[in-house]
Amino acid sequence: MCGIVGYAGPRDASEVLLGGLGRLEYRGYDSAGIAVDDGRQLQLRRSVGKLGNLAAHLRERPVVGRCGIGHTRWATHGGVTEENAHPHRDASGDIVVIQNGIVENYLELKERLVAHGHQFASQTDTEVIARLLGEYYEETGSLEQAMRRTLAELRGGNAVVAMTRREPGRIVAARLGHAGGIVIGLGDGETFVASDVPAILDYTRQVLFLEDRELAVIEAGQVRLYRLDGATIERAPMTIPWDPVSAARGDFKHFMQKEIFEQPRALTDVLRGRIDLDDGAVMLDELTFSERELRQLERICAVACGTAWHAALVAKFAIEALARVRVEVDYGSEFRYREPLIGRNAAVLAITQSGETVDTLAAMEEARRQQAKSIAIVNAVGSQAARLADGGAIYLHAGPEIGVASTKAFTTMLVAAYLLALRLGAARGVLAAGEVRRYIQALIELPGKVERILQQHAIYEELAERYHGARDALFLGRQANYPVALEGALKLKEISYIHAEGYPAGEMKHGPIALIDRDLPVVCIAMRDGVYEKMISNIEQVRARGGHVIAIAAEGDALIAAKADYVIEVPETLPLLTPVLTSVPMQLLAYQFAVRRGCDVDQPRNLAKSVTVE
Numbered sequence: 277m278c279g280i281v282g283y284a285g286p287r288d289a290s291e292v293l294l295g296g297l298g299r300l301e302y303r304g305y306d307s308a309g310i311a312v313d314d315g316r317q318l319q320l321r322r323s324v325g326k327l328g329n330l331a332a333h334l335r336e337r338p339v340v341g342r343c344g345i346g347h348t349r350w351a352t353h354g355g356v357t358e359e360n361a362h363p364h365r366d367a368s369g370d371i372v373v374i375q376n377g378i379v380e381n382y383l384e385l386k387e388r389l390v391a392h393g394h395q396f397a398s399q400t401d402t403e404v405i406a407r408l409l410g411e412y413y414e415e416t417g418s419l420e421q422a423m424r425r426t427l428a429e430l431r432g433g434n435a436v437v438a439m440t441r442r443e444p445g446r447i448v449a450a451r452l453g454h455a456g457g458i459v460i461g462l463g464d465g466e467t468f469v470a471s472d473v474p475a476i477l478d479y480t481r482q483v484l485f486l487e488d489r490e491l492a493v494i495e496a497g498q499v500r501l502y503r504l505d506g507a508t509i510e511r512a513p514m515t516i517p518w519d520p521v522s523a524a525r526g527d528f529k530h531f532m533q534k535e536i537f538e539q540p541r542a543l544t545d546v547l548r549g550r551i552d553l554d555d556g557a558v559m560l561d562e563l564t565f566s567e568r569e570l571r572q573l574e575r576i577c578a579v580a581c582g583t584a585w586h587a588a589l590v591a592k593f594a595i596e597a598l599a600r601v602r603v604e605v606d607y608g609s610e611f612r613y614r615e616p617l618i619g620r621n622a623a624v625l626a627i628t629q630s631g632e633t634v635d636t637l638a639a640m641e642e643a644r645r646q647q648a649k650s651i652a653i654v655n656a657v658g659s660q661a662a663r664l665a666d667g668g669a670i671y672l673h674a675g676p677e678i679g680v681a682s683t684k685a686f687t688t689m690l691v692a693a694y695l696l697a698l699r700l701g702a703a704r705g706v707l708a709a710g711e712v713r714r715y716i717q718a719l720i721e722l723p724g725k726v727e728r729i730l731q732q733h734a735i736y737e738e739l740a741e742r743y744h745g746a747r748d749a750l751f752l753g754r755q756a757n758y759p760v761a762l763e764g765a766l767k768l769k770e771i772s773y774i775h776a777e778g779y780p781a782g783e784m785k786h787g788p789i790a791l792i793d794r795d796l797p798v799v800c801i802a803m804r805d806g807v808y809e810k811m812i813s814n815i816e817q818v819r820a821r822g823g824h825v826i827a828i829a830a831e832g833d834a835l836i837a838a839k840a841d842y843v844i845e846v847p848e849t850l851p852l853l854t855p856v857l858t859s860v861p862m863q864l865l866a867y868q869f870a871v872r873r874g875c876d877v878d879q880p881r882n883l884a885k886s887v888t889v890e
Contacts, residue, residue, distance in 0.1 A: 278305060278362075278376045279348035280458070281475050282437050282447045285466025285496040289313075290339055292468070293346035296475035298327055301678075301879060305348035307361035310334075311372040311439070312344035318372050318441050322361040342496070343445045345437050345469070347374035353382065354399025364403040366410025367394055370441045371419070373406040376471055377434035377453070385429060405430070409438055419448045420493055424504055427452050427491075433634060435486075437469055450491040450504070457632050457660055458486040462513055465497040472630075473516050473656070474676050481516045485658050516657055530877040532679030532771070536863050537730055540723040542684040543856070545673040546691045551716045556709030558698045558716070563651065563668035565623075570703035572621050573601055579608045579639040580627040583682040583766065584689060587653075588627050589759035590855050591693035597852055598707060598715070599700035608635030612642055623667055624650040627693075629677060629685040631659020640664045653692045655685050670696065679878045681770045683863045686763065687726070690856050694719060718850045722857070725847040729860045735844055736861075739826060740868035743797045749774055750788055750823075752781040752814055753801035753858075760855045764799055764862030771870040771880045781807075781814040794822040799865070801828045801858050802836050805851035815839050826865075828858050 279300030283292040293310045308330045309322030319339040323329040327348070347362035354360040363372040379385065382401035389407050390396070396403055408429060412422035419440050427436070433453025439446065449469050451458050461468035461476035461483050468476040469492075473483065484499065486492055490509065493500045501509035528534035550559050565573075576595060578588040585607055592603040603625075606616070612635060618624065624643035628636045631654040640661065643650040649667030655674050656662070662669035672688040698715055701707035743749075749768055753761035762778035769776050779788050781800070792798065798818045802811035815825050816839065827840035830848045837843050844865075846857040870877045 278350050278471070279475065280345075280374055280376060280435060280437055280469065280471035281347075282345040282449065282469030282494070283466070284343045284445055284447055284494055285463065286342060287466065289341050289344035290334060292479075293344050294327070294331060294334065295478065296468070296470060297346050297348050299474045299477075300348060300470070300472055301327060305350050306356045307351075307358070308346070308348045309361045309363055310344055310346035311363040312339045312341040313439065313441060313444055314339055314341040315444075318365075318370065318439070320363060320365070320372065322358050322363075324356055324358055324361065343439065343447065345372065345374055345439055345447060353378075353401045360398045360400050362402060364398060364400065364406040366406045366413070368410055371406060371409050371413060371438060372440075373402060373409060373436060373438040375402045375405055375434050375436045378432050379404055379430050379434065380432035381430070405434075405436060413440065419443055419446065420491065423448050423450050423491060424506070427504060435471060445495055447494040448491065449486065449494060451486040451488060453488060458492070459658075460484045460486070460492055460494065460499055462499065463497070467494050467496060467499055469494060473658075474678075477516065482513045483516055483658070484511055484513050485663070487663070514658060529871075530679065530867075532681055532683060532867055532877050535677055535679055535683045536860070536867065538675070539684045539687050539860065540727045540730070542672070542674040542688050543691055543723040543726060546688040547695075547719060548673070550695055551719065553713060553716050553720070556711075556713035556716065558695050558702065558712065560668070560670060560695060560699045562670055563699070565649065565667060567703055570700060571705075573623060573700065573704075575619065575622040576601055576603045576625050577611070577616065577618055577622065577643075578603055578605045578625040578627065579611045579636055581608045581633050581635055583686050583763060584627040584629060584633075584636070586759040586763040586766070587686055587689035587693065588625070589762070590690050590756055591625065591627070591697070593756040594694050594697040594852060595700060598697040599704055600706050601700060601704070606639070608633065608639045612638040616642065618643060618646045618648045622648055624648055625653065625696075626650055626661055626665065627653045627689055628661050629655045629672075629682055629689075631656040631661035633661075637661060637664060651696070653689055653696070655688070680880055680883050681767055681866070687856050687859060690859075691719060691722070694853065715850065715853075718853055722849065722853065725849060725857055726860055729846055729857065732844070735842065736864045736868040739842060739865060740872040743824070744772075744869050744872040746774055746795065746797055748791065748796055749776040750791065750796060750798045751776060751778040751862075752784060752798060752811075753778075754781045754807040754811060755805065756852055756855050757801040757803065757858055760801055760858045760862060761799070763859055764865070767862055767866035768869060770883060771866055771877050772873050772875055773880075774869065781811055784814055784817065789817065789821070792818055792821040792823040794824070796823050797826055798823045799826045799828065799862075800840070803828070803846075803851065803854045803858065804830050804833065804848065805854065812836070812839065828861050
């Protein structure tokens with residue numbers, strides 16, 4: 277959620293920190309700040325609102341130094357004020373700290389510290405960490421040792437980064453649990469710290485990731501890794517393949533728009549190296565399951581949150597149809613608390629763009645506790661979900677997704693799920709090579725078909741002009757396109773702030789039909805599939821009550837065109853694969869509505885890209 281950046285090296289730290297925080301804006305935040313050692317003292321600059329406010333503050337009161345830390349905050353404890361913005365100081369003012377996560381026992385710790393005479397300057401749980409660091413530093417004379425003792429006091433998941441004037445040029449970073457990640461970038465005579473890879477890609481692609489209960493002592497061109505118990509860690513850096521240019525907006529007005537139009541490339545990349553059309557085979561070398569284990573697999577528990585949960589619903593349709601393996605879909609936040617029974621011959625399928633969603637990670641930990649393997653469908657290379665997935669991580673290769681509302685990650689999640697379903701179906705003898713080949717061919721054709729959808733412009737602008745003032749919208753779909761209806765409603769809510777509901781069309785008569793009147797736009801997904809005639813019936817029921825029908829239909833479907841107010845045409849494909857195509861108009865609709873309403877498309881209010889706290 278919040279963004280962390282740190283730097284030690286020969287450059288101007290303020291410039292590095294501000295640039296890195298800018299590349300983490302997609303995570304969502306409401307205030308920002310930096311701390312820089314200018315050689316005499318630790319200089320803090322903090323501001324409320326967008327990063328531009330902090331940049332203006334720095335122009336008025338510049339600070340120059342070679343070591344510093346920065347943070348973008350998304351409020352959890354305390355309001356959106358400059359006092360609550362990070363970094364926070366200890367009682368002496370010589371230590372500063374930033375953190376991602378929540379200190380679950382912060383009230384207990386704060387009461388103890390107040391009893392010791394501490395007077396808090398903020399309402400945040402992070403200041404508790406700063407005060408504890410200060411107390412333990414006075415006892416140990418070492419920021420590293422103070423960090424160990426402080427983390428031993430904390431409950432919850434935290435990524436903590438700190439520095440002190442008394443140890444110039446040194447940063448200490450640590451991770452506790454799964455609520456916040458820490459990546460360390462290795463440069464030539466300089467070292468970087470961040471909560472996510474895009475923050476440091478302009479400088480290096482050689483990185484180290486901190487795991488749970490690990491600590492790093494960072495100086496210019498030098499990193500030492502330890503367990504929190506003091507044991508030394510030897511770990512080779514890994515190379516991140518993302519090009520920082522790909523994170524730039526280019527000629528597009530918004531990152532979300534750019535990412536929508538990147539989908540043909542992203543869909544191609546998720547297929548690369550994984551399909552053999554000649555032999556009718558899907559190769560998922562990432563999976564650690566043996567052929568016998570795949571054959572014996574009886575049940576999959578799919579867990580995810582938000583958009584990824586909708587992808588999990590599509591995965592259920594695909595895996596059950598193509599592999600005949602029963603799939604249960606859970607919200608990660610619910611799975612972890614209902615004492616799930618995973619059982620023998622079962623696996624957990626975790627779907628997450630960032631790989632850092634705390635509820636999804638907790639579900640994977642539950643799988644491990646019950647001795648079940650977990651598989652991750654994940655975008656972020658080296659993320660926590662990828663590392664926890666002992667059954668293998670299927671990377672999306674979609675590249676950085678900066679817009680908060682997920683687009684290319686969603687469609688690549690669907691394709692990854694289809695690949696998994698085909699791999700399972702072949703291993704279990706459900707699908708012959710010829711049938712696998714038929715699906716592979718259809719998958720190969722999807723990027724070009726998405727390209728054709730993206731060539732339509734006028735229809736979305738016309739719909740936005742007509743309906744941007746609507747207060748509500750209804751999205752209807754059936755079978756595999758029911759999750760797409762949910763996703764369409766979510767997209768509209770996320771970025772245009774129009775209330776929207778997604779429903780399986782067969783449930784329309786069980787409540788939502790009461791909402792239909794001449795002011796309600798109803799988006800109906802009506803592809804030529806096994807429930808096509810049912811959808812036509814739903815469309816007629818909407819029209820009979822004065823509702824406005826926006827149909828997502830196959831190219832050239834004259835019957836739908838005669839019944840709907842507006843038709844958005846998409847190319848035909850195999851019925852099971854249509855969600856990849858029908859979801860793209862949903863993204864474009866939401867985008868154009870948000871633009872027409874003057875909303876902040878890339879950073880919608882109250883939302884964050886990576887939800888790393890409960």
